[in-house]
Amino acid sequence: MSEQRALLCNTAEAVFVEAAAGGIDPIEAAGFGQLLVPEAEGGFGGDWGDVFAVLRIAGAKIPHLPVGELIVGGEISRPVGAFIRVAQAAGAMDAALAMSIDYVNTRQQFGKPLGKFQAVQQVLAIFATEAAAVNVAGAAAAAALDKAGGDADVALFEIASAKLRTNKAIGQATSIAHQVHGAIGFTQEYDLHKLTGPLLDWRSDFGNDAYWADVLGGMTAKMGGSGLWQEVTRRG
Known part of the structure; x- marks a missing residue:
């Protein structure tokens, strides 16, 4: 940085x-x-x-x-709005992950922290993977926008990929966050909902899963197999 x-x-x-x-x-x-x-x-x-x-x-x-x-x-525009939601989701997912890790490391069950149980560790590893994927996809979209001079249409491939990946990650992340928190995660008094609520809203903002899958699918279909590879490596 x-x-x-x-x-x-x-x-x-x-x-x-x-x-x-x-x-x-x-x-x-x-x-x-x-x-x-x-x-x-x-x-x-x-x-x-x-x-x-x-x-x-x-x-x-x-x-x-x-x-x-x-x-x-x-x-x-829809692409710029999608980028905004990806960036916000990256931060919210990281915060929800940190909150979940803190909770399982302090909450005791059968005489030891929940975080010591392998099943809990496994789902949090999935959560961490999803959060990392959103951060990487969002950073790639930002780099594409900079390279395109802020023209979101030129950076559409990266933005579409990032929003679709983010939408899919949100479903996993919010589910795991509430799962590891148990009943307390669903209460109004606990702050988890301040992150997961907006995340679920952002999933459909500026294009839901179906919309961005259609956009990305249309772009890749026009490129063809070899064309897609050439385009991905060129952009990368």
Whole structure:
């Protein structure tokens, strides 16, 4: 992570803590709406990798606030909206995973922590794999957007792949998170629902599984077998 991005993320962490209680105003006041605006025009001069990093934090800390919409501004296209939801989901899944690990390491059953049971370890390993896949797919989509100069249509292959992978991961992740928490995970008083609720909503936002599978399938079918391989390696 570059020094500039690290500073940006540290600022986001601090501002989002304030925003959790005060709403979107502190985020606007901190200038996050200028993140993609060039420095020559008075903005931060950030790139889509910066947007991904900030939205990961937003997804973990303030999933209920429209930070992505503030950063991008204006009318948001379906691909850009899909990218926003992927980034937020990456952060929310990481936070839910951390919460689940903490819970099973402190909750005792038969005289030892739940995290010591192999079955629990196995499902959390699946959860970690799903979260990692979303983070990698989202980072690839951000890199594609930067390479395309922010043109989401040019980066559509990576965005479609990331949103479809994220949609599928959300189903696994939310199920496991509630499973390892047991009954407490379903209560209003426990904070898990503040992450899993938005995650389930984001799964259908800006295109559900069927929509992005159709988009990706149509693109790959047009390329053909050898064409798909050439395109994947070119983009990679």
